[in-house]
Amino acid sequence: MLQLGEIDRADPRPPYRQIAAMLREAIESGGLEPGAKLPSEAALMEHFGVARMTARQAIQELRGEGLVIAEHGRGVFVRPMPPVRRLASDRFARAHRAAGKAAFLAEADKAGYQPGVDRIRVARAGAPKGIAERLRVEAETEVIVRERRYLANGRPVEIATSYLPVPVAGGTPVEDVDPGPGGIYARLEDAGHTLERFTEEVGARMPTPDERNALEIGPGVPVLTVVRTAFDTEGAAVEVCDTVKAAPAYLLEYDFPAR
CATH class of the missing domain: 1.10.10.10 (Winged helix-like DNA-binding domain superfamily/Winged helix DNA-binding domain)
Structure with a gap:
C-alpha cells in the first residue's frame, strides 16, 4: 500500500x-x-x-x-514506460547486416524486446535544404524518401525518415516497402556502395503535435533527435536518416578510443 x-x-x-x-x-x-x-x-x-x-x-x-x-x-x-533501448555504437556493424538484421533488429536482440515497424511509406520527393546539404546535392533535388515508425513490445518509440540519392538507390529494393534482410544498408552494399562510416548529430526538444501523436506520448515528454549520415568508401553521402525518438525509451551509448 x-x-x-x-x-x-x-x-x-x-x-x-x-x-x-x-x-x-x-x-x-x-x-x-x-x-x-x-x-x-x-x-x-x-x-x-x-x-x-x-x-x-x-x-x-x-x-x-x-x-x-x-x-x-x-x-x-x-505513465507506462516502453523498454529502454541502448543505442550502442556498433549497431550498424556489417556483421549484423550479414546476419540479415537491420539495426533495429540487432538492438532488439541485445535488449530483449519484440521489435516492430509500421507506417512504412516510400516515395520520391524534393530534398529539404538541410538534407540536401548533407547529401551534397542542390535543394529540392529528387531523392528517395522512406518513412517508418518503430515499436518495442508494441509501443511506439521512434519515427524515422531516410533520404537517399536516386543515382545511388533508384531502381533497387531500397524503393520497396520491404527492402529485404539486413535492411537498406545491406541493399546499398549490394549495389556497390560499401559503407565506411557514419556521423550522427544528437539533439533534444519538445515534440510537435504530430510527433506526439505518432509516438503516443503526452505533454511534457521530450524527444531525442538523431540525424545520421552514412558515407561509402568513396566518401559519398549515400543516406541521411532523420529520427525522432521518445526520450524515456532510450539511452545513448558511444564507445570511442582515447587518442
Missing part, C-alpha cells in the same frame, strides 16, 4: 510541490509502478489537509514532467 508522508510547514516549498515530490519519489522507487493509479484529488486533500486546487497543482506538476497521464473518467495513472 502506498505510504505518503506529511507536509512540512517549515519547508520553503509550497505544499503542492511537496506533495508532487512525494508522489515523484513513489514513482521513481517503484512504490507506484507503471500503470498504477495515483491517489485521487479527494484522497490527497484528505491525507494532506489541503484544498482541491493544491492537490490538482501537485498532479499537474507530474503531468508536466511526463510522469503521469490522465484518462478521462478513470483517473490519473503512472
Whole structure:
C-alpha cells in the first residue's frame, strides 16, 4: 500500500510541490509502478489537509514532467514506460547486416524486446535544404524518401525518415516497402556502395503535435533527435536518416578510443 508522508510547514516549498515530490519519489522507487493509479484529488486533500486546487497543482506538476497521464473518467495513472533501448555504437556493424538484421533488429536482440515497424511509406520527393546539404546535392533535388515508425513490445518509440540519392538507390529494393534482410544498408552494399562510416548529430526538444501523436506520448515528454549520415568508401553521402525518438525509451551509448 502506498505510504505518503506529511507536509512540512517549515519547508520553503509550497505544499503542492511537496506533495508532487512525494508522489515523484513513489514513482521513481517503484512504490507506484507503471500503470498504477495515483491517489485521487479527494484522497490527497484528505491525507494532506489541503484544498482541491493544491492537490490538482501537485498532479499537474507530474503531468508536466511526463510522469503521469490522465484518462478521462478513470483517473490519473503512472505513465507506462516502453523498454529502454541502448543505442550502442556498433549497431550498424556489417556483421549484423550479414546476419540479415537491420539495426533495429540487432538492438532488439541485445535488449530483449519484440521489435516492430509500421507506417512504412516510400516515395520520391524534393530534398529539404538541410538534407540536401548533407547529401551534397542542390535543394529540392529528387531523392528517395522512406518513412517508418518503430515499436518495442508494441509501443511506439521512434519515427524515422531516410533520404537517399536516386543515382545511388533508384531502381533497387531500397524503393520497396520491404527492402529485404539486413535492411537498406545491406541493399546499398549490394549495389556497390560499401559503407565506411557514419556521423550522427544528437539533439533534444519538445515534440510537435504530430510527433506526439505518432509516438503516443503526452505533454511534457521530450524527444531525442538523431540525424545520421552514412558515407561509402568513396566518401559519398549515400543516406541521411532523420529520427525522432521518445526520450524515456532510450539511452545513448558511444564507445570511442582515447587518442
